[in-house]
Amino acid sequence: MGIFQTVFVYADKTEMLAELCAGGKQLGSQVCALVLGPKEEVDKAFSYGADSVYHLGELKDRRIEDYTETIIHLVQKEKPELILIRSSKRAKLIAGRLAAELKTSVLTDVMEFTVDNNELHTKRLVYGGAGLKREYSTSEVVVATVGGGVFEALIEDNSRKGNIVEVDFVQPAHPVRCIEIRKKESESVNLSAAKCVVGVGRGFAKQEDLTLAKDLANLIGAEVGCSRPIAEGENWLPKERYIGVSGAMVKPDVYVAIGISGQIQHMVGANSAKTIVAINKDKAAPIFKQADYGIVGDLYTVLPALIEKIKVSK
Numbered sequence: 208m209g210i211f212q213t214v215f216v217y218a219d220k221t222e223m224l225a226e227l228c229a230g231g232k233q234l235g236s237q238v239c240a241l242v243l244g245p246k247e248e249v250d251k252a253f254s255y256g257a258d259s260v261y262h263l264g265e266l267k268d269r270r271i272e273d274y275t276e277t278i279i280h281l282v283q284k285e286k287p288e289l290i291l292i293r294s295s296k297r298a299k300l301i302a303g304r305l306a307a308e309l310k311t312s313v314l315t316d317v318m319e320f321t322v323d324n325n326e327l328h329t330k331r332l333v334y335g336g337a338g339l340k341r342e343y344s345t346s347e348v349v350v351a352t353v354g355g356g357v358f359e360a361l362i363e364d365n366s367r368k369g370n371i372v373e374v375d376f377v378q379p380a381h382p383v384r385c386i387e388i389r390k391k392e393s394e395s396v397n398l399s400a401a402k403c404v405v406g407v408g409r410g411f412a413k414q415e416d417l418t419l420a421k422d423l424a425n426l427i428g429a430e431v432g433c434s435r436p437i438a439e440g441e442n443w444l445p446k447e448r449y450i451g452v453s454g455a456m457v458k459p460d461v462y463v464a465i466g467i468s469g470q471i472q473h474m475v476g477a478n479s480a481k482t483i484v485a486i487n488k489d490k491a492a493p494i495f496k497q498a499d500y501g502i503v504g505d506l507y508t509v510l511p512a513l514i515e516k517i518k519v520s521k
């Protein structure tokens with residue numbers, strides 16, 4: 208369905224470019240990745256499927272946001288028809304300013320792209336996941352932000368090479384001034400790429416009890432994800448680990464939801480899992496309507512027994 212000639216892709220972390228490069232290949236003929244980082248990151252972009260790389264330089268002591276003018280300048284010069292930007296706080300900021308300069312708007316948090324009558328149509332969730340909105344852009348250049356799991360990354364191929372264009376830095380009129388740096392209580396995790404995810408919810412009574420879920424995850428080679436209250440509210444896990452309409456979209460082979468009620472806002476992020484296993488003490492919990500396998504029981508009884516059983520069978 209490639210209706211565009213040139214597609215620009217940008218993510219503020221290079222590893223997040225893999226899915227965008229794959230998406231760019233589906234929608235266009237030439238995928239050009241914008242890379243901010245050392246030479247290894249340029250090579251990575253090619254291995255993900257980029258046909259060419261615009262190398263914005265190395266970050267050094269500048270802020271990512273200060274490259275917005277450079278990106279705007281590049282886009283105005285090269286005139287791509289589609290710009291795919293990975294949804295993250297900083298990249299969304301760039302997307303907004305870029306679209307404003309291009310006199311268009313941003314199609315935000317797109318979860319599906321389709322081509323209809325030679326136009327690019329998109330879908331995204333609205334009203335906290337209760338509704339689906341279909342949109343399309345009528346402007347000459349389409350700017351869209353895309354979350355994880357929308358496109359499937361291509362198999363990495365380190366032999367792929369392409370054209371590298373070094374881009375001159377455009378000094379911003381109002382650079383971001385760093386006042387203070389504090390250690391962020393978070394970690395880098397790519398839940399959307401995980402083949403198996405163990406999700407924890409408010410059924411856990413204490414943070415220390417999450418060890419049970421982590422033990423299970425270690426045994427079955429899974430990443431640990433969670434519902435929003437666990438990351439925002441309890442703050443037991445970093446925000447990067449929560450799944451749902453406002454968090455990560457996961458597409459694992461197996462999703463094990465433990466002590467999660469299964470509200471729509473959570474499940475839209477998890478219901479693309481091939482198999483859903485739910486553990487909940489309330490047999491009327493909505494999660495059981497979506498689960499392929501359900502265990503009605505107290506997680507404090509079920510999990511130790513399950514862990515023991517898996518250990519014995521290994």
Ligand SMILES: Cc1cc2nc3c(=O)[nH]c(=O)nc-3n(C[C@H](O)[C@H](O)[C@H](O)COP(=O)(O)OP(=O)(O)OC[C@H]3O[C@@H](n4cnc5c(N)ncnc54)[C@H](O)[C@@H]3O)c2cc1C
Nearest residue numbers: 335408409410434435451452453466467468472473488506
């Ligand atoms: C605009 C908006 C956006 C939102 N976005 C998200 C989002 O992206 N992601 C998200 O997750 N949520 C999101 N939410 C919140 C969402 O609506 C739910 O409130 C949340 O998902 C509930 O989390 P939970 O299932 O962990 O907790 P609860 O709903 O409190 O469920 C806890 C479950 O644990 C079970 N339980 C309790 N004790 C045990 C035990 N000992 N053993 C076994 N089971 C037990 C209970 O039966 C219950 O079903 C959003 C809400 C709004 C309004």
